[in-house]
Amino acid sequence: MSVEQPTIIYTLTDEAPMLATHAFLPVIETFAEAAGINVETCDISVAARILAEFGDHLAEAQRVPDNLAELGRLTQLPDTNIIKLPNISASVPQLLAAIKELQAHGYGIPDYPENPKSDEETAIKDRYTKCLGSAVNPVLREGNSDRRAPRAVKEYARKHPHSMGEWSPASRTHVAHMRHGDFYNGEKSMTVDGDREVKMELLTTGGETIVLKPKVSLTDGDVIDSMFMSKKALIDFYEDEMEDARKTGMMFSLHVKATMMRVSHPIVFGHAVKVFYKDAFAKHGELFDELGVNVNNGLSDLYAKIESLPASKREEIVDDLHRCHENRPELAMVDSARGISNFHSPSDVIVDASMPAMIRAGGKMYGADGRQKDTKAVSPESTFFRIYQEMINFCKTNGAFDPTTMGTVPNVGLMAQKAEEYGSHDKTFEVPEAGVANITDLATGEVLLTQNVEEGDIWRLCIVKDEPIRDWVKLAVARARNSGMPVVFWLDPYRPHENELITKVKTYLLDHDTEGLDIQIMSQVRAIRYTMERLIRGLDTISATGNILRDYLTDLFPILELGTSAKMLSIVPLMAGGGLYETGAGGSAPKHVKQLLEENHLRWDSLGEFLALAVSLEDLGIKTGNKKATVLAKTLDAATGKLLENDKGPSRTTGELDNRGSQFYLAMYWAEELAAQTEDEELRAHFVPLAAALAEKRDTIVGELNDVQGNPVDIGGYYAPDADLTTAVMRPSTTFNDTLAAARG
Ligand SMILES: NC(=O)C1=CN([C@@H]2O[C@H](COP(=O)(O)OP(=O)(O)OC[C@H]3O[C@@H](n4cnc5c(N)ncnc54)[C@H](OP(=O)(O)O)[C@@H]3O)[C@@H](O)[C@H]2O)C=CC1
Numbered sequence: 001m002s003v004e005q006p007t008i009i010y011t012l013t014d015e016a017p018m019l020a021t022h023a024f025l026p027v028i029e030t031f032a033e034a035a036g037i038n039v040e041t042c043d044i045s046v047a048a049r050i051l052a053e054f055g056d057h058l059a060e061a062q063r064v065p066d067n068l069a070e071l072g073r074l075t076q077l078p079d080t081n082i083i084k085l086p087n088i089s090a091s092v093p094q095l096l097a098a099i100k101e102l103q104a105h106g107y108g109i110p111d112y113p114e115n116p117k118s119d120e121e122t123a124i125k126d127r128y129t130k131c132l133g134s135a136v137n138p139v140l141r142e143g144n145s146d147r148r149a150p151r152a153v154k155e156y157a158r159k160h161p162h163s164m165g166e167w168s169p170a171s172r173t174h175v176a177h178m179r180h181g182d183f184y185n186g187e188k189s190m191t192v193d194g195d196r197e198v199k200m201e202l203l204t205t206g207g208e209t210i211v212l213k214p215k216v217s218l219t220d221g222d223v224i225d226s227m228f229m230s231k232k233a234l235i236d237f238y239e240d241e242m243e244d245a246r247k248t249g250m251m252f253s254l255h256v257k258a259t260m261m262r263v264s265h266p267i268v269f270g271h272a273v274k275v276f277y278k279d280a281f282a283k284h285g286e287l288f289d290e291l292g293v294n295v296n297n298g299l300s301d302l303y304a305k306i307e308s309l310p311a312s313k314r315e316e317i318v319d320d321l322h323r324c325h326e327n328r329p330e331l332a333m334v335d336s337a338r339g340i341s342n343f344h345s346p347s348d349v350i351v352d353a354s355m356p357a358m359i360r361a362g363g364k365m366y367g368a369d370g371r372q373k374d375t376k377a378v379s380p381e382s383t384f385f386r387i388y389q390e391m392i393n394f395c396k397t398n399g400a401f402d403p404t405t406m407g408t409v410p411n412v413g414l415m416a417q418k419a420e421e422y423g424s425h426d427k428t429f430e431v432p433e434a435g436v437a438n439i440t441d442l443a444t445g446e447v448l449l450t451q452n453v454e455e456g457d458i459w460r461l462c463i464v465k466d467e468p469i470r471d472w473v474k475l476a477v478a479r480a481r482n483s484g485m486p487v488v489f490w491l492d493p494y495r496p497h498e499n500e501l502i503t504k505v506k507t508y509l510l511d512h513d514t515e516g517l518d519i520q521i522m523s524q525v526r527a528i529r530y531t532m533e534r535l536i537r538g539l540d541t542i543s544a545t546g547n548i549l550r551d552y553l554t555d556l557f558p559i560l561e562l563g564t565s566a567k568m569l570s571i572v573p574l575m576a577g578g579g580l581y582e583t584g585a586g587g588s589a590p591k592h593v594k595q596l597l598e599e600n601h602l603r604w605d606s607l608g609e610f611l612a613l614a615v616s617l618e619d620l621g622i623k624t625g626n627k628k629a630t631v632l633a634k635t636l637d638a639a640t641g642k643l644l645e646n647d648k649g650p651s652r653t654t655g656e657l658d659n660r661g662s663q664f665y666l667a668m669y670w671a672e673e674l675a676a677q678t679e680d681e682e683l684r685a686h687f688v689p690l691a692a693a694l695a696e697k698r699d700t701i702v703g704e705l706n707d708v709q710g711n712p713v714d715i716g717g718y719y720a721p722d723a724d725l726t727t728a729v730m731r732p733s734t735t736f737n738d739t740l741a742a743a744r745g
């Protein structure tokens with residue numbers, strides 16, 4: 001990969017965004033080429049990452065480069081310009097499925113040794129672990145996050161409001177989180193004085209010393225936290241909440257982020273499953289252990305492992321599992337038609353998307369009978385979950401938010417250099433024995449932070465580096481200045497970590513001219529109330545938050561304001577000077593793939609891609625002095641505005657305009673804008689014929705794109721589909737393809 005020519009790196013990812021890219025890339029290339037811009041693709045799909053990791057198991061011709069590592073390196077260069085589409089953050093069941101598919105495609109990669117029995121197997125498991133969970137974003141996000149709804153998108157939502165469920169004051173929906181024994185309650189934090197190297201060690205009550213992490217390098221000014229979640233308190237909490245839900249006739253739903261919190265949350269999830277089915281576990285626990293059942297990977301893991309048992313035993317277990325439901329509350333369902341509950345897989349319900357979807361639906365989730373019901377939304381971590389209760393209270397009092405009148409809540413998120421909890425996976429441990437968990441200076445033996453822990457507790461060290469905090473404050477001030485909106489830093493002085501941040505924010509604000517700006521610091525609960533009071537009055541408020549709330553809020557508000565976070569502009573100004581442009585703030589929409597495969601309709605909205613491409617081109621124009629890039633950026637923005645005005649986004653309904661049709665309109669409007677502008681004559685002349693041809697053939701093209709819908713299609717795989725088959729499915733209009741090809745040199 002080279003960045004010598006003006007180059008945009010376009011990532012190839014997974015699921016719906018990957019499908020959309022197969023159609024959109026030829027469009028981008030047609031336009032970029034005319035401005036002398038090179039578009040390079042870079043495959044960072046979970047399949048590509050697995051193959052890169054296991055090159056030594058592959059034939060020469062099958063090997064692929066480690067694109068992610070290379071992209072990570074490029075984030076440190078000032079000219080880098082990356083468009084990053086959402087990718088799968090794989091749970092173990094997804095990893096297993098991807099391995100199986102790759103093996104079936106003839107790649108000799110090893111099986112995933114879930115319970116390694118030799119050093120060799122442990123090494124293989126460790127290598128696979130690198131492909132698990134949120135493995136891509138933390139590598140590329142070498143800057144803080146700026147996510148917002150562009151004005152045109154907000155106006156579109158005001159004119160064409162999405163559906164909103166009703167909120168009744170009588171709604172019984174509520175949030176349940178731990179009140180003691182969770183990470184928030186046990187947290188200790190400090191700002192490091194001077195550069196230090198530390199280790200994480202456990203001094204067991206039996207007198208042994210277990211070094212869990214031999215070395216972590218810290219620099220002067222870094223904020224570190226040591227926190228743990230008590231297993232005992234967690235289990236008691238689940239038991240109490242399940243019992244409360246049963247007694248009061250509430251549906252139970254669990255909301256975690258096992259993908260991003262890839263070490264801690266699968267454990268947190270697994271305990272919920274074990275508590276729910278505790279009678280079955282009491283009876284069959286030993287057998288489950290023998291079979292290597294690990295419900296941290298969901299109940300699906302249990303069902304898969306008991307497949308090997310004789311039918312009679314299997315039936316007995318299934319009966320016992322079913323019997324557990326008699327003494328437990330109803331469970332929220334992911335797919336009630338197929339009997340898939342919230343406990344099936346830890347990656348099916350992901351808190352950043354699941355809680356807003358529930359709130360948007362009037363506080364309801366689906367029950368086993370396929371009906372929407374009030375729910376007890378359970379998430380053990382009190383640190384951030386309280387904001388959802390505030391919003392629920394607010395909706396019960398004020399009714400549902402109104403997308404036609406509500407304001408907007410952009411976010412400035414502290415994210416760079418694996419900030420806070422989201423970077424803590426390699427420093428998170430399930431405590432093997434009771435004892436004292438210490439963060440100890442390697443050179444001096446000084447214990448910086450200490451915790452008393454018990455067997456099974458989850459203990460972690462989180463770090464946020466000083467430089468990213470400075471940069472975050474700078475970005476917040478810049479956004480306040482550019483937008484004229486007030487900024488609220490959501491920081492809770494009662495949380496030790498955030499108390500350290502408050503000191504730093506106050507200090508670093510002094511580095512900037514804040515004259516005339518409205519910048520406040522509030523605890524999360526006050527911040528969300530303040531923001532919501534303004535929101536219903538049509539007023540806008542920037543939230544400046546840490547990494548987890550960045551993730552939560554950039555789905556929460558967009559889903560209420562715009563119906564989806566896919567329409568967000570999501571920029572990561574890289575600290576080294578380059579730009580990472582994420583496409584929307586949501587995920588890879590697995591449900592959309594299903595619809596494409598079954599009905600050949602892709603309802604994925606590529607608006608995030610259009611918005612990201614425009615800022616990427618704009619930045620490239622500024623940094624390289626390529627005036628044509630600037631014209632492309634401006635005209636693309638205008639085309640996106642037109643697309644919204646004319647309502648040419650994809651429909652959810654098969655047979656109607658889908659992703660491909662929406663991309664066609666974007667291309668047509670973009671060509672029209674270029675043909676109409678007067679800033680660059682060469683570009684104008686180049687695009688006049690394309691604009692005319694696309695307009696003339698519009699009905700034929702849209703007809704071709706819509707007529708193919710309605711039947712199943714095969715793309716030869718899920719994680720590693722066949723490129724030619726996918727292209728054929730995603731580019732079914734010969735007329736469109738030929739017209740684009742004719743416009744290229
Ligand atoms: N930046 C990244 O790389 C991110 C990756 N992820 C990963 O994505 C996967 C799925 O995550 P999940 O939490 O289910 O959330 P998703 O955001 O993928 O899906 C939630 C729902 O949002 C809607 N949606 C999301 N994007 C679009 C779009 N572009 N156009 C139209 N609708 C959209 C869809 O609603 P409907 O079905 O009603 O149409 C979809 O079902 C996971 O592997 C997760 O880790 C998640 C977030 C960010």
Ligand SMILES: O=C(O)CCC(=O)C(=O)O
Binds near residue numbers: 133259585
């Ligand atoms: O990296 C991931 O798994 C998800 C990222 C995400 O949800 C976000 O950044 O909003």
Ligand SMILES: [Mg+2]
Binds near residue numbers: 352555586
């Ligand atoms: Mg998110």
